Amino acid sequence: MPTYSYRCTVCGHAFDAQQSFSDAALTACPQCDGLLRKVFSTPAVTFKGSGFYRTDSKSSSSNKS
Template identity: 45%
Template sequence: MPIYEYKCKSCGETFEARQKFSDPALNSCKVCGAADVTKLISQTAFSLKGGGWYQQGYGGSSKPAACPSGGGEGAGCGGCPKAANG
């Protein structure tokens, strides 16, 4: 569930609320109870968890060797279709 940030116009406090996308916006302050709050646009945290494309191919500093162009059969490609076909 996303965390939304709100600011009360009466007391000036900023607070967060964990809400579903389908939940309506809050209309009262959690601190003073006033009915004058606005939803703020703030920077969100974004995190990819678990395995995936980044860890399997793009995250490491070592990169696979490029296929040599016109380098004869099996020259450094290790099973590359280009090397097998010549």
């Protein structure tokens, strides 16, 4: 199950919640009943460079006869 980060717009309370993809987003702060917003951050895994596609590792000039 994915973990989502939330922060209250009223009191600033921040917390993480494990929710299924089909669950509705949380809207009320558990401390003050204020409005919650999801906190988005950079992904944990970043793919850089070549070689991630099947055609990346093939050389266009390599013709075997």
